[in-house]
Amino acid sequence: MATELAPGLIHHPGFLDPAARQRLADEVAAGLDAAPPFVPRMPRTGKPFSVRMSNAGPLGWVSDRNGYRYQTMHPETGRPWPAIPPTALAAWTTLAGYPAPPEACLINLYDPAARMGLHQDRDEADFSAPVVSLSLGAPALFRFGGLRRADPTRSIRLLAGDAIVIGGASRLIFHGVDRLYQATDLLAEDRLPGVLPAGGRCNLTLRRVSAWTGRGVEPSLPIS
Ligand code: MD3
Ligand code: FE
Numbered sequence: 001m002a003t004e005l006a007p008g009l010i011h012h013p014g015f016l017d018p019a020a021r022q023r024l025a026d027e028v029a030a031g032l033d034a035a036p037p038f039v040p041r042m043p044r045t046g047k048p049f050s051v052r053m054s055n056a057g058p059l060g061w062v063s064d065r066n067g068y069r070y071q072t073m074h075p076e077t078g079r080p081w082p083a084i085p086p087t088a089l090a091a092w093t094t095l096a097g098y099p100a101p102p103e104a105c106l107i108n109l110y111d112p113a114a115r116m117g118l119h120q121d122r123d124e125a126d127f128s129a130p131v132v133s134l135s136l137g138a139p140a141l142f143r144f145g146g147l148r149r150a151d152p153t154r155s156i157r158l159l160a161g162d163a164i165v166i167g168g169a170s171r172l173i174f175h176g177v178d179r180l181y182q183a184t185d186l187l188a189e190d191r192l193p194g195v196l197p198a199g200g201r202c203n204l205t206l207r208r209v210s211a212w213t214g215r216g217v218e219p220s221l222p223i224s
C-alpha cells in the first residue's frame with residue numbers, strides 16, 4: 001500500500017519483492033563492473049562524500065572540485081555509462097506517471113557508517129518529472145523537510161525493496177539519509193555481495209535531466 005508522505009512524495013513499501021530485488025542486485029552488479037564506484041567530492045573544498053557512486057543511462061551525476069553536473073562519461077574510465085538496469089526501468093514505467101524514459105540512474109552505495117546530508121536535487125532542467133528511488137540492502141533513516149532548509153523535518157525508515165516517488169510539490173524538498181540500521185536478518189538477496197560491504201545499502205534514483213517537449217524522438221536513447 002502506498003502512503004503520501006507529503007503532496008507529491010509517495011512511499012511504496014515493499015514495491016520490489018525478493019525475486020525482483022535479487023534481479024535488480026544482479027543488474028546493478030553487472031553495471032558496476034562496467035562503471036566502477038567512484039568517490040564524489042564536494043565542490044571547492046574537495047571533501048570526499050561518505051557515499052560512493054556510479055551511474056547508468058545516457059547521463060550520470062558527478063561531483064568534484066569543479067561542481068555538480070550531469071555528464072555522458074564515467075569520470076575515471078572515460079567510458080559511457082552502462083544501460084539503466086531493466087528492473088529499475090520497469091519501476092519508472094509503473095511509478096513515474098511520466099511519458100518519457102529516465103535519462104540518468106544514480107547509484108548510491110552506503111557502507112554502514114555512510115550518510116548523506118540534507119540537500120535538494122536541483123541539477124536537472126526539468127522539475128516537472130518526478131525522481132523515482134529504489135532501495136536495496138540495509139535499512140536507512142531517510143529525513144525530509146520542506147522547500148527551505150530550515151523547515152521542520154520528518155523521518156521514515158527505508159527498507160530493501162521500498163520505492164519512493166518524489167514529484168509535484170515535493171520535487172525540490174530538502175532530504176537526506178541520517179544513518180543505516182544494522183539488520184541481523186537480511187535475506188540472502190538483500191546482502192548484495194560483490195556490490196556492498198556487509199551491512200551496506202544501495203539506492204538507485206531515476207531522473208529526467210533535460211526538458212522534454214513531448215514531441216519528436218529521444219535524441220540519445222534507443223527506440224525500443
Ligand atoms: C526528495 N538519495 O541521490 S532517496 C540522492 O537514499 C538522494 O540515497 C537518497 O537523496 C538515498 O539525491 C534518498 C529518496 C529521494 C531521492 C531524490 C529526491 C528523495 C528525494 C529528490 C527530491 C526530493
Ligand atoms: Fe537527493
